[in-house]
Amino acid sequence: MSLLIKIHKPIPHIRSFSVSTINAAKHSCKLLVIGGGSGGCTITAKFSRHLKKDEVIILEPSLHHYYQPLWTLVGAGVKTVADTRRPEKSVLPSTAKWIKDYALSIDPSQNIVKTTEGDEIQYEYLVIGVGLQNNYDKVPGLLEALNDPKSGVSTIFSADYCEKTWNDLKNFRGGEAVFTYPDTPIKCPGAPQKIVYLADAYMNKTSVRSKTNVTYNTCLPVIFGVKKYADALLKVVERKSINVNYKTVLKEVRADKREAVFFNADDKNKETVLPYDMLHVTPPMHTPEFLRNNKNITDAASFLDVDKYTLQHKKYPNIYGIGDCTNTPNSKTAAAIAKQCYVLEANLLNTMKKNEPKSRYNGYGACPLLTEYGKCILAEFIYDGVPHETLPIDQSRETTIAYYMKKDLFPFIYWNLMLRGYYHGPELVRNIINPLGM
Ligand SMILES: Cc1cc2nc3c(=O)[nH]c(=O)nc-3n(C[C@H](O)[C@H](O)[C@H](O)COP(=O)(O)OP(=O)(O)OC[C@H]3O[C@@H](n4cnc5c(N)ncnc54)[C@H](O)[C@@H]3O)c2cc1C
Missing domain, CATH: 3.50.50.60 (FAD/NAD(P)-binding domain)
Incomplete structure (x- = not known):
């Protein structure tokens, strides 16, 4: 008797595909990361160094990873979309196991995630970074x-x-x-x-x-x-x-x-x-279907329900969230993720050792506001809209240096340091050159 079940399901506007229980597999891991975007890749890189080969599974359907902040300059003719794209494989550590599929459902009481292709993944710890659509x-x-x-x-x-x-x-x-x-x-x-x-x-x-x-x-x-x-x-x-x-x-x-x-x-x-x-x-x-359909882990607006300081899920201590899909009230930016990944790493390591999470995210986010070709206001701030600037200048001024940071420096840092888990935002530089952050 055939066990083939076909469900055609349009997911994120682009593709439709089938679900087949014939090829369904069971996986288990110490840490499952859902979403291989800015947040998911960074956390996968970090924990692949803390854990053994294949103890980290990354669940991400896309074959390409994009540096989205450059799309503004694509729209203005300064960059091309190809400049913002790399193969997903090239931004994932070889020691993590990549499952190319969508998370479909979660049973957080049993620590099981099911994928749209019918696979089951048993995890000990889970990080969710599925972004916004x-x-x-x-x-x-x-x-x-x-x-x-x-x-x-x-x-x-x-x-x-x-x-x-x-x-x-x-x-x-x-x-x-x-x-x-x-x-x-x-x-x-x-x-x-x-x-x-x-x-x-x-x-x-x-x-x-x-x-x-x-x-x-x-x-x-x-x-x-x-x-x-x-x-x-x-x-x-x-x-x-x-x-x-x-x-x-x-x-x-x-x-x-x-x-x-x-x-x-x-x-x-x-x-x-x-x-x-x-x-x-x-x-x-809105958040992806995975969160909108799994109300047991979200708030009323379908954002992952985490503590805004520790990034730990409010109900399930072995679940953490990173990036745009969580309900932390910061500006949803890659800059925020750089800081969040540092806090999340420290807190999840503590959770793995059965200790309380101690590190706190201060809501840091940054927004390079391009105002001309060659000029930019580099807004940096923490929770409650308090400015938190890195450079020893008034960053509300339009400067050329901020423009080139946005166009060249930040993409370089993103591909070479952040996605490899080595960049935590400009805190260190700020402490040296502008300790008051004003
Ligand atoms: C035009 C534009 C300009 C921007 N400018 C800036 C800027 O100047 N500075 C700045 O810091 N930030 C900027 N950003 C924001 C920044 O790009 C995002 O905040 C950041 O990429 C979010 O990362 P994330 O990991 O939360 O989500 P994403 O990077 O979007 O990744 C989410 C991942 O989850 C995957 N996913 C979705 N559903 C599922 C599922 N069911 N199962 C498994 N995987 C799933 C997706 O395929 C995707 O790969 C800009 C964004 C845009 C679009």
Whole structure:
């Protein structure tokens, strides 16, 4: 009798595949890491040094790893998407066992994770770093418009569409350029406005800016969550004559009429329809299906429910979380993960020794806010929006050095140190050159 069960299931917008119990396998490990993105790779590298060969399993379906922070510069024509991509295999340690599959379900009381192909993985300890995904379906008309090469609609928040932003910019001949920020938590909350500033700079270069209205519609009530940098960014907005509409959220894209429909965050019945010649969308985001379907480990919003200081799961002490998929109230950035991985490593090692986790994450995050080709405000801050700067200068100023750090230094550190588990953020440098962090 055949045991073949076929379930066709569309997962993360790109692929569909089958589940076959015939090939299902059972695995067991000391540490299972779910997600091989920025957080998962870093933790896998660290624990592959603490544990023996194959004691760490990494569960990650993608064949490629992307350095997402460069997608902003792809959208502005400074880099290509190929510059941001490497084979997943090349960023994983050879001593860890890589299972190329999606986590489907978890039984945290039995320490078992099932995969979409039907495998079962028994773990002693678990780290979850499955990131955030774009939720195109929340905005009717958006996905169709993104997939139409001539629509003038793009997003830097995807490897599939960030080069389209650059194409749209190159083809733009003036008119209405509209940019958005959604009403969900997103990764890199600074990126939606970075692309506005770079687009403005490019339009100046090509002399179309004088015949263009640039509009930035954001669901937020402020331009940026940390006052020091918000004050500086408002000056940039003024200098560039950008129309900013707060509490204004994209509701629908009518690509056939080249219209974007927005609602007011305080009164959803209040609608505005804007015509556009170019529309850059920051899509709503949500956690992957694995978390949305396993409510036993998440909060009400489907984020992994961890302690914001120790990163340990609130209910299951042998589970930790890292990166964008957790409910820690920091800015969701790779910079945050650099600091988190240090805290998580120390705490998980303690948990493995049956001790309490002692290391505390202070909410550090950083956001290099590109304002021109060659200029950047390097925002660095901890929980509650307190600035925590590394350089002995006022980092709310637009500087050339911050631009080259973003473009060249941070990618170098990411590929060569962070993903190998050797980078914990700029704390050491800060303690030497700017101990007060002000
Ligand atoms: C346009 C843009 C600009 C940015 N700019 C900056 C910046 O300037 N500075 C900065 O520090 N950060 C920036 N970021 C944010 C940064 O890239 C992310 O915060 C970081 O990559 C998140 O890492 P992560 O490990 O949490 O998630 P990801 O790196 O997204 O990885 C999640 C992984 O989980 C896998 N996964 C999903 N579901 C499952 C499942 N069911 N089973 C197994 N695996 C699964 C995915 O395939 C993926 O590989 C930017 C991001 C974007 C998109």
